Amino acid sequence: MPSAPDNDLSRSRPAVTTAGAAAASATRHTPTGPEADAGLGRGLSPRHMQMMSIGMAIGVGLFLGSGRGIHIAGPALLIAYALAGAAVYCLMRGLGEMAVHSPHAGSFSEYARIHVSPFAGFVTGWTYWLQCIVGPMAELTASGVYMHYWYPDLPQWVPALIGLVLLFGVHWVSVRMFGESEFWFALIKIIAIVGLILFGAVIIVTGVTALGHGASLSNLWTFGGFFPNGGHGFFLTLQIAVFAFIGVEMLGITAGEAAHPERTIPKAVGNVIWRIIVFYIGALFILMVVQPWTRYTADVSPFVSVFSKAGLAGAAGT
Numbered sequence: 001m002p003s004a005p006d007n008d009l010s011r012s013r014p015a016v017t018t019a020g021a022a023a024a025s026a027t028r029h030t031p032t033g034p035e036a037d038a039g040l041g042r043g044l045s046p047r048h049m050q051m052m053s054i055g056m057a058i059g060v061g062l063f064l065g066s067g068r069g070i071h072i073a074g075p076a077l078l079i080a081y082a083l084a085g086a087a088v089y090c091l092m093r094g095l096g097e098m099a100v101h102s103p104h105a106g107s108f109s110e111y112a113r114i115h116v117s118p119f120a121g122f123v124t125g126w127t128y129w130l131q132c133i134v135g136p137m138a139e140l141t142a143s144g145v146y147m148h149y150w151y152p153d154l155p156q157w158v159p160a161l162i163g164l165v166l167l168f169g170v171h172w173v174s175v176r177m178f179g180e181s182e183f184w185f186a187l188i189k190i191i192a193i194v195g196l197i198l199f200g201a202v203i204i205v206t207g208v209t210a211l212g213h214g215a216s217l218s219n220l221w222t223f224g225g226f227f228p229n230g231g232h233g234f235f236l237t238l239q240i241a242v243f244a245f246i247g248v249e250m251l252g253i254t255a256g257e258a259a260h261p262e263r264t265i266p267k268a269v270g271n272v273i274w275r276i277i278v279f280y281i282g283a284l285f286i287l288m289v290v291q292p293w294t295r296y297t298a299d300v301s302p303f304v305s306v307f308s309k310a311g312l313a314g315a316a317g318t
Contacts, residue, residue: 044257046264048179053251053268054275055186057088058193060142061244064301066284071298073237074228075220075288078281084241085276088248095252096269100262103255135246140164149304175257193279196303199310200286209310215290223292244280248272 044052069077098111106113109128113121143163144156170181202208204215220226227234251268255261287302291309296302 044175044179044254045259048183049251049254049258049264049268051183051186052179052254053248053272054279055182055189056247056250057245057275058186058189058279059244059247060139061240061246062193062280062283063303064142064145065240065244066287067296067300067302067305068298069237069240070284070288070293070296070302072229072240073233074224074226074293076227076234077237077241078284078288080234080237080241081244081280081284084238084245085273085280088245089273089276092248092251092269092272095249096265099252099255100265103258103261103265107252107255108249131246146301190279192303193283196306197278197282197286200290200306203290203310211290211306211310214292217289219289219292223294228293
């Protein structure tokens with residue numbers, strides 16, 4: 001792998017492209033402490049880091065993948081997300097401590113190299129690089145599925161290609177541009193989830209819209225019980241739940257570009273548990289209370305399903 005460019009070019013490279021750096025750092029010595037910070041732009045402000053800590057782990061795994069999870073496990077998906085979220089929180093606590101002690105782009109691959117062995121760092125770095133290639137492709141493919149709602153005749157690869165070009169361009173310009181784009185994209189996702197939670201709460205309490213007469217807490221156990229497909233369905237959804245949290249580890253990667261990692265990283269990591277409870281478990285809880293889990297299908301976003309059946313086609317399109 002070519003060595004990282006020097007000075008100006010290295011300062012303009014955003015944190016999202018440092019998966020390669022994480023892999024490459026495992027094959028060579030990377031100093032820790034102040035020396036490790038040399039050459040980094042430090043362009044991510046505290047507000048960037050705070051919003052990224054929320055938005056990085058909210059994506060297709062929740063908006064689309066949760067539909068398949070509900071279809072497979074029913075209400076038991078709540079426990080699957082809770083277990084995966086607890087594991088993620090424990091991992092992030094450890095990663096956060098190491099990132100504050102040694103904030104650089106190599107992140108966990110470099111920590112593995114230092115504290116375990118060079119081979120462990122090599123494997124960790126290149127495995128994460130592979131995940132950064134495969135994971136975003138799944139996200140871009142999902143964008144084609146979403147666009148099909150508005151443009152049924154549009155080939156699925158077109159919005160995926162447009163998204164790839166736009167994201168690459170924005171992330172390559174500068175680390176500040178990367179932070180700004182992540183800030184606003186995360187804000188859009190947060191508004192969508194909070195809107196669903198508040199809208200669902202109104203339906204449950206007041207009984208408004210077409211979903212009102214069927215909204216009930218008993219929907220969690222009436223249709224086949226809390227584990228309608230048994231333990232088999234529950235264990236199958238653990239993988240879906242873990243996949244949904246992919247991206248939260250970017251806090252460790254971006255620590256090398258944060259303006260004040262000693263302050264922003266602990267605060268962002270400490271709030272992860274509340275974001276898991278609200279944005280994941282809270283949203284799924286509302287989805288399966290406003291209507292029975294049997295009404296969701298594996299190939300349709302549960303968010304779209306709820307808004308559409310409530311008569312808000314415009315909101316479903318968002």
